[in-house]
Amino acid sequence: MAENLSGSQGTNAARIRNLLIAIAAIALGVAISFGFHTQASSVSLEAQAEQSTPLEVALTNGKPTLTEFYANWCTTCQAMAKDLAQLKQNYADSINFVMLNVDNSKWLPEILRYRVDGIPHFVFLNRQGEAVAQTIGEQPLSVMEANLDALVANSELPYAYSTGQTSTFNAPVNAANSSQDDPRSHGTQVKQ
Structure with missing residues (x-):
């Protein structure tokens, strides 16, 4: 038993x-x-970039443009990806959405022109392709919507030049190898 x-x-x-x-x-x-x-x-930055309007098209098609400088490694860019996907869906007919990866040296002239030193960095361009405002860092959806509504209406942007949380980015500029003046030099030349 x-x-x-x-x-x-x-x-x-x-x-x-x-x-x-x-x-x-x-x-x-x-x-x-x-x-x-x-x-x-989840919303992929790479997928959004592939679907974005090419810069050359955005500068010539007569629509206002939101240009985003980003990087795939940027946690702040990743945090905003879902909101930006929603904005792109809501404003697709009236605004160009351009994404420029700061890790691609092709965009160095634009990085220098708009003085990108933190990402995400947003540049709002009017219908003529002229910069009318910039915001840097993570922006609330409501702020981005208000700015885009004003951009479409050709009005002054209510939240121009605002700064939120960013990921640090240093443009790969080497004065010895650059044929262009760095706009941050304020006209001073580096003597060799």
Whole structure:
């Protein structure tokens, strides 16, 4: 009889262990599924950049433009990605959305022209392609909407030149190799 009791306890222990393994497997499956869902529904900066209006088109098509200087590694840019995707959807017919990656040296002239030293850096351009305002750093959705509404109406932007949380960025400028004057030099030349 002692052997039956001992065997019964072993069977119960095995059942409990198997039940715990099954519960852990289900929990892990749910967590993985949720992780894939969250990742799939998040807004990618790269995908937004691919869908953005090319700068050359935006400067010539007669629509006002919001230009965003960003980087994929910029946590503040990532934090604003969802709001910007919503703005792009809401204002797609009336505003160009241009995204310029600061890690791409192609955009160095624009980085220097608009004095980008923190990202995200937003430049608001009127219908003629002229800069009318800039904001730097994370901006609330309501601030961006108010600025875009004013841009479409060709009015003064209510939140021009505002600054929020940024990611630091230093333009890759080497005075010895640059054929252009750095606008930050205020006309001074570096003698070699």
